[in-house]
Amino acid sequence: MVPVSYYLVLSAILFSLGALGVLIRRNSLVIFMSIELMLNAANLAFVAFTRVHETFSGQIFVFFVMAVAAAEVAVGLALIVAIYRSRQSVDIDQLSSLKG
Amino acid sequence: MTITDFSVILPVTLLTAWASILLLAELFLPRAQRPFLALLAALGLALTLGISLAQSAQEFAPGFGGMVVRDGFSNFLNVLFLLTGLFGVALSYRYNQRAQIERGEYYPLLLFSVAGMMLMGQAADLIVVFLALELLSFPLYILSAFAYPRPQSEEAGLKYFLLGAFASGFVVYGIALTFGASGSTDLARIVASVAAGSANLPLLTAGAGLLLVGFGFKVAAVPFHMWTPDVYQGAPTSVTAFMAAGAKTAGFAALLRVFGAAFPALAADLSPLMAILAAVTMLFGNLIAVAQTDMKRMLAYSSIAQAGYLLMAFAPFEIEAARTMAVAGALFYLLAYTLASFGSWGVVIALEKDLDRHLSIGDFAGLARRSPWLAAAMTVFMLSLTGLPPTLGLVGKIYLFRAVIEGGMVWLAVIGALTSVVSAFYYLRIVVNMFMREGEPAVEREWWLEFAIGAAAVVTVVVSLWPFPLFEWAEWAVMKLF
Amino acid sequence: MDASQIIFFLSAALILVSALFVVTARNLVHAALWLIATLFGVAVLYVLLEAGFLAVVQVVVYIGAIAILFIFAVMLTRRDLLSQSSQTNANWPVALGVSALSLAAIAFIARGFGFSLDRPLAPVPTDSLERLGQALVSPQQFVLPFEVASVLLVAALVGAVYVAMNKK
Numbered sequence: 001m002v003p004v005s006y007y008l009v010l011s012a013i014l015f016s017l018g019a020l021g022v023l024i025r026r027n028s029l030v031i032f033m034s035i036e037l038m039l040n041a042a043n044l045a046f047v048a049f050t051r052v053h054e055t056f057s058g059q060i061f062v063f064f065v066m067a068v069a070a071a072e073v074a075v076g077l078a079l080i081v082a083i084y085r086s087r088q089s090v091d092i093d094q095l096s097s098l099k100g
Numbered sequence: 101m102t103i104t105d106f107s108v109i110l111p112v113t114l115l116t117a118w119a120s121i122l123l124l125a126e127l128f129l130p131r132a133q134r135p136f137l138a139l140l141a142a143l144g145l146a147l148t149l150g151i152s153l154a155q156s157a158q159e160f161a162p163g164f165g166g167m168v169v170r171d172g173f174s175n176f177l178n179v180l181f182l183l184t185g186l187f188g189v190a191l192s193y194r195y196n197q198r199a200q201i202e203r204g205e206y207y208p209l210l211l212f213s214v215a216g217m218m219l220m221g222q223a224a225d226l227i228v229v230f231l232a233l234e235l236l237s238f239p240l241y242i243l244s245a246f247a248y249p250r251p252q253s254e255e256a257g258l259k260y261f262l263l264g265a266f267a268s269g270f271v272v273y274g275i276a277l278t279f280g281a282s283g284s285t286d287l288a289r290i291v292a293s294v295a296a297g298s299a300n301l302p303l304l305t306a307g308a309g310l311l312l313v314g315f316g317f318k319v320a321a322v323p324f325h326m327w328t329p330d331v332y333q334g335a336p337t338s339v340t341a342f343m344a345a346g347a348k349t350a351g352f353a354a355l356l357r358v359f360g361a362a363f364p365a366l367a368a369d370l371s372p373l374m375a376i377l378a379a380v381t382m383l384f385g386n387l388i389a390v391a392q393t394d395m396k397r398m399l400a401y402s403s404i405a406q407a408g409y410l411l412m413a414f415a416p417f418e419i420e421a422a423r424t425m426a427v428a429g430a431l432f433y434l435l436a437y438t439l440a441s442f443g444s445w446g447v448v449i450a451l452e453k454d455l456d457r458h459l460s461i462g463d464f465a466g467l468a469r470r471s472p473w474l475a476a477a478m479t480v481f482m483l484s485l486t487g488l489p490p491t492l493g494l495v496g497k498i499y500l501f502r503a504v505i506e507g508g509m510v511w512l513a514v515i516g517a518l519t520s521v522v523s524a525f526y527y528l529r530i531v532v533n534m535f536m537r538e539g540e541p542a543v544e545r546e547w548w549l550e551f552a553i554g555a556a557a558v559v560t561v562v563v564s565l566w567p568f569p570l571f572e573w574a575e576w577a578v579m580k581l582f
Numbered sequence: 583m584d585a586s587q588i589i590f591f592l593s594a595a596l597i598l599v600s601a602l603f604v605v606t607a608r609n610l611v612h613a614a615l616w617l618i619a620t621l622f623g624v625a626v627l628y629v630l631l632e633a634g635f636l637a638v639v640q641v642v643v644y645i646g647a648i649a650i651l652f653i654f655a656v657m658l659t660r661r662d663l664l665s666q667s668s669q670t671n672a673n674w675p676v677a678l679g680v681s682a683l684s685l686a687a688i689a690f691i692a693r694g695f696g697f698s699l700d701r702p703l704a705p706v707p708t709d710s711l712e713r714l715g716q717a718l719v720s721p722q723q724f725v726l727p728f729e730v731a732s733v734l735l736v737a738a739l740v741g742a743v744y745v746a747m748n749k750k
Contacts, residue, residue: 002590002630008280010594010627014601014620015273016685021605022266023677029610029655031262033617036648037601038269040624042276047631049280051706056714058279060724061227062636063714065272066643067731068234071738072265073648075238077655078742079245079258084659085748086249092262105721116733123740165722205744212737219730231730238734242741257745306687 007048015041028083028090032076039069108163108170111152111178112218118144119211126204134202138193141207142186145214149182166286168222172577176431177221177353180438181346185214187442188342190552194544195338195449201247209239210342217350221357226275226285229354233271233318236350237264240343244335256334263327267317274310277303287358294365305369311358312370312377318351321411322381325404332400337452340396341445344403345438352410352434359414360427360578367417374414375512381408382519390526395448395459398526399441402485405523406437412500412516416507426503428574433496435570436560440484440493443556446549447478453542464530465539474543474550475534477557482527484560487520492564499571586630593630597623610656618649632706635714 014037021034043062050058084090106113122140129136152175160171188210196202216236223229241264245257279285281303282293293299316324332340359370385405392398413430416422451467452459468475484493497520504513533539563570600619607613621644628637707713717723 001584002587006590006594007627007631010597011276012685013598015269016681017598017601017605018269019266019684020677020681022262023680024674025605027610028258028262029652029659030604030607030613032265033604033613033652035262035265035269036617036644037604037620038266039272040621040644042269042272043636044624044627045273045276046279047628047633047636049276049283050633051631052280053283055283056710056717057227057285057724058276059633059636059714060717060727061230061275061279061285062633063639063718064227064231064727064731066639068231068268068734070643070648071234071238071735072268073651074742075241075738075745076261076265077651078745079241079254079261080655081658082245082248082745083254083258086251086254090659092259109726120736164726165720167724167726203744205740209737209741212733215733225727227724227727228730231727231734235730235734235737238738238741242745245745248745 004048004052008045011041011045011048014038014044026091028080028092031092032073032080036069036073039065104161105163107155107158108161108168108222111148111155111182112215112222114151115144115148115211115215115218118148119208119215122211123204123208129204134204135193135197137204137207138189141211142189144211145182145185145189149179149186152178152182162224166288167225167228168219169224170222172579173357173431174218174222176574176577177349178218180349180435181214181217181221184217184342184346184349184438184442185210187438187446187552187556188214188338188346190548191341191442191446191449192338193548194546195336195452195549198544199247199336199338199455201336203246206243206246209243213237213239213243213342213346217346217353220350221353223354223357224287226278226287226358229358230268230271230275233350233354234268236347237268237318240264240339240347243339244331244343246339247336252334253336256331259327260331260335263317267314267324269314270310270317271314274307274312274314277307277310279307281307291364301365305366308359308366308370309373312355312373315351315355316377319348319355319407319410320404321377321407322384322404325381325385325407328404329397329400332403333394333396333458337396337445337449341442341449344399344445345441348403348407348410349434349438352430355414356427356430359417360423364417364423367423371415371417374411374417375509378408378411378415379512379515381405381411382516383408386519386522386526390522392526393460393462395461395463398461399444399448402523402527403441405519406441406485408519409433409497409500409516410437412504412512415509415512416504419507422503422507424575424578425506426500427578428571429496429499429503431574431577432567432571433493433500435574436484436492436496439556439560440481440491443477443481443553443560444485446553446556447474447481450474450544450546450549450553451541453544461530461533462537463539463541464533465537465541467534467539467541467543470541471543474553477553478534479531480557480560482531486524486527488524490561490564492560492567495564495567495571589626589630593623593626596620597627611653614649614652614656617652618645621645621649632710635711 018034018037022031025031046058046062080090156175162169213236216232219232241261244260245254247253281300282290320328385401389401413426416426484491487493487497501513600616603616604613625637625640718728
């Protein structure tokens with residue numbers, strides 16, 4: 001069997017990779033994909049902890065996180081596509097009309 | 101399911117149902133009757149406010165198996181959030197017509213957001229904290245982008261969205277670690293497991309730290325503040341006003357609930373961190389605000405600085421008496437901040453005749469001659485944000501500083517006082533501009549807007565002269581929290 | 583090493599490699615496809631953790647809906663698909679440092695804890711899916727979050743429709 005700590009280490013690495021993606025990438029779509037990686041890391045930790053604590057409330061939390069993620073994608077991609085329509089770019093560094 | 105369950109969530113339920121009906125009402129209203137929607141939204145908020153006030157005398161009650169509670173804390177915040185909603189509607193009413201964003205979706209989204217905030221104040225389980233956070237945030241992302249295809253508004257929406265989603269990543273991971281450490285997401289059970297010694301403290305600390313990062317983004321604390329100026333400047337001003345007061349209060353509601361109730365065991369680890377966070381936020385927010393010439397950006401940095409003062413409330417957590425006073429002080433200060441923030445954004449809306457031009461601080465020149473009452477009200481708000489008499493801001497700051505000093509953190513109170521002096525420079529510069537400089541500002545005359553500004557100014561002054569009942573209410577509100 | 587460990591290490595490798603490619607890929611379509619691979623790896627781990635229902639939801643919602651929406655969005659914004667400009671912003675060294683630091687912090691804290699968990703796990707009851715479903719609608723358990731989630735979906739739907747609508 002696989003020790004639960006392995007899952008936790010994997011989830012920590014996945015979370016850090018996602019955070020790295022958010023911080024270094026400029027394309028807002030990739031930033032958003034990296035956020036999904038972070039959420040998946042959290043979900044993985046939840047399911048692993050659920051297995052340890054022998055209660056399924058962690059699994060239910062994952063269920064809600066998935067529902068929220070779906071809603072988030074609907075809102076986020078609508079915003080990104082709307083920006084692209086008027087700007088022809090989804091590069092976050094080129095959104096500079098607010099700087100100064 | 102019992103009657104108590106329903107009565108606990110009655111205000112939130114009513115508001116949500118009202119928002120859904122409002123969504124349908126737009127279908128049946130002819131285009132010319134659109135302004136009527138604002139009135140309907142205000143009616144819904146007022147009704148809910150009435151119910152919340154009527155419930156305020158009732159005792160502590162948990163609902164839905166401990167998912168939510170009704171206590172003094174949630175009652176105080178419910179009233180505050182509903183006032184926020186009412187102010188938001190009053191400021192939006194004519195502004196949206198001018199900005200040509202008078203769409204039927206606006207008010208339902210605003211009401212959904214208020215419902216999320218109220219749920220945040222009532223949450224007793226981290227699942228509800230998370231869902232309430234998202235429920236209040238999603239409408240705000242959309243409202244920030246509401247004036248699309250105006251590029252600034254679109255960008256504000258996207259930036260707020262990406263940073264908000266990033267922050268909720270931290271919140272979810274923090275909740276996961278907390279769950280791992282204690283075996284539950286229920287705040288009461290987390291406390292119990294800490295007390296029983298079965299919780300894993302290092303992991304709980306890590307979870308609390310990640311939660312702090314996530315909510316730090318929401319309340320715009322340094323170093324998680326970088327989205328704030330862009331979003332506040334780009335979003336429609338009516339939305340900014342709502343967001344600056346509501347989202348910040350809700351973020352602090354979550355922080356107070358989670359850290360105030362659930363993590364006293366971690367206070368020794370976390371309170372130095374909180375003190376440093378508060379100090380950095382006060383210093384950075386105030387110093388950058390001095391350099392701003394754009395009015396909206398200046399108010400954005402000012403709101404960052406105000407988050408710093410509020411964060412002071414988390415510093416003296418190791419000492420029992422100081423802790424209670426600090427949380428009561430934070431609630432009191434949140435009320436003072438809400439009034440002053442709404443008031444000053446309202447004045448910005450009144451002066452923002454040309455929506456494509458950025459309002460600068462120089463545009464306030466001559467306002468005292470052109471419109472003396474507006475200038476007087478603005479002076480009150482600036483004094484309140486600085487913390488000068490005769491305003492609620494001063495009273496709030498005194499309570500917060502006293503709690504911090506009693507908590508043994510004199511250095512933090514000194515930084516707070518010094519940065520308040522710095523903040524006087526940029527707040528009073530506006531007052532000087534209004535009264536001493538010549539100029540011809542263009543002022544929009546709008547009845548609802550003026551009413552909201554006037555009410556905020558009058559309450560800020562009058563209540564500060566006799567603040568004791570309000571403070572008793574705040575102290576009563578936190579009584580059950582510990 | 584038994585079968586479950588082999589499956590774990592294979593999926594862990596799949597997850598980490600494809601997540602790395604999501605973060606670094608220049609081509610956005612590739613990034614989206616790597617994202618699907620990551621999500622699939624996570625679904626496999628859910629099965630391994632005996633959370634079969636979540637594995638199915640992961641495949642249906644995450645891969646079937648979310649990832650596919652991402653591919654749609656990539657196609658709709660295709661001018662950036664292969665942009666020649668740099669894909670990373672100027673402060674990537676700082677970001678790398680922050681991420682590495684946070685990873686180290688989490689790992690350090692989890693270290694003292696994680697291995698204390700490595701005891702044999704109790705078997706999952708066979709009616710767990712049934713209990714999950716009942717918990718979601720039981721007033722004493724999760725019916726309130728369930729309803730809040732539905733309100734959240736309505737708000738998101740209204741918002742997304744509003745933003746996606748062409749104003750002209």
